Amino acid sequence: MRFLHPEEPRRDDGNETVPFLDLKAQYRAIEAEVFPAVRNVLEKGCYILGDEVAAFEKEFATYQGAEHGIGVNSGTSSLHLALLAAGVGPGDEVITVSCTFVATVAAIIYSGARPVLVDVNPLTLTIDPSAIEKALTRKTKAIIPVHLHGHPADMDPILEIGKRHNLVIIEDACQAHGAEYKGRRVGSIGTFGCFSFYPGKNLGAYGEGGMVVTNDASAAEMIRKFRDWGTKTKYHHELKGYNYRMEGIQGAILRVKLRHLEQWTEARRKHAARYHKLLDGLNLTLPVETPSSRHVYHIYAIQVAQREKVQSLLTERGIQTGIHYPVPVHLQPAYYDLGYKLGNLPNTEAAAASLLSLPMFPELTARQQDRVVEVLKDCCGNRPQEGILSMMEQSSLVSD
Ligand SMILES: *Cc1c(COP(=O)(O)O)cnc(C)c1O
DSSP: OOOOOTTSOOOTTSOOOBOSOOHHHHHHHHHHHHHHHHHHHHHHTOOBSSHHHHHHHHHHHHHHTOSEEEEESOHHHHHHHHHHHTTOOTTOEEEEESSSOTHHHHHHHHHTOEEEEEOBOTTTOSBOHHHHHHHOOTTEEEEOOBOGGGOOOOHHHHHHHHHHHTOEEEEEOTTOTTOEETTEETTSSSSEEEEEOOTTSSSOOSSOOEEEEESOHHHHHHHHHHHBTTBSSTTOBSSOOOBOBOBHHHHHHHHHHHHHHHHHHHHHHHHHHHHHHHHTTSSSBOOOOOTTEEOOOSSEEEEOTTHHHHHHHHHHTTBOOBOSOSSOGGGSGGGGGGOOOTTSSHHHHHHHHHEEEEOOOTTOOHHHHHHHHHHHHHHHOSSTTOHHHHHHHHHHHHHO
């Protein structure tokens, strides 16, 4: 997908296009801070790990409320290493959701364990604790709740199940930097918290990056070895490790960006509140934020009937949207061998058919947001018989 820049020429109809995401707007705002940070790394010659990564690990772990942070080269690597440090391997089962980005499930497969996919709460789109209970077997070793779109999973019942069955809880917080559950930052609630710094995430590098946070000192030590070929001292391999190291330049950039994260998150929350207010009463379902949560709106996803039609009407009129995600993992051809079929996870499947992500990024302007709302109102209308879609529907009924 090409992300249109707001400065690009106006469309023929005189309206500006609204991008789904505008990473360049954010870069322009912090360029003066980023440049010296990058130059410093280049001049010091510390390109892999090093001081900047070590400082970022401390700062980010503290921000998430954890004692240790281990910087890696992606969110996927952080999940993989958390699983290995939890002792998960062949013969084990790990319970997670299908309503997620594919990496959650892929990391379980990398560890050699079998992913067991369960359904989500239809309102929050996070793992349904009662579904976890039903999926437990003697082989279950860990649970990976995903804080999807930036809304925390309901951690208390998950922790309780974990305690009762001696399971490791690994939070997939790749979309949830700064999110809170009952006043606690996600990532430090379970034994491990896994984060991604992919450029489009709420805290994004200018390249790849990820981190595991934990309060378990010996697990942290193990992950530190795993990410760097199983070594503590160069060329002495204590574990069969990986090349999952974070780059110095990314560490330096992420330190700069972390200083802005709270302000960016508050901007996202303000935009979400405004969408809520302006879209209230239309023929669509708005995302929820439970009272015990701080949602960080990595994604602002509405649910609509005839999603493909709504999306193409929006696209025609210059509003870029996304779908997170159109096909749940259990129905992806690559994972047919897990043995699931259509109908197995009804809430997940219904969400995949109706989710539509609206433009959401800290720099989104009120004018851009008004434009999104205006076009959505034209598409969906206030009442069932209103809006372009229902008119199309009625005319097709007539012509059929
Ligand atoms: C982005 C993401 C990942 C993977 O992170 P990468 O840095 O792209 O490897 C894992 N889980 C979820 C839920 C994600 O959104």
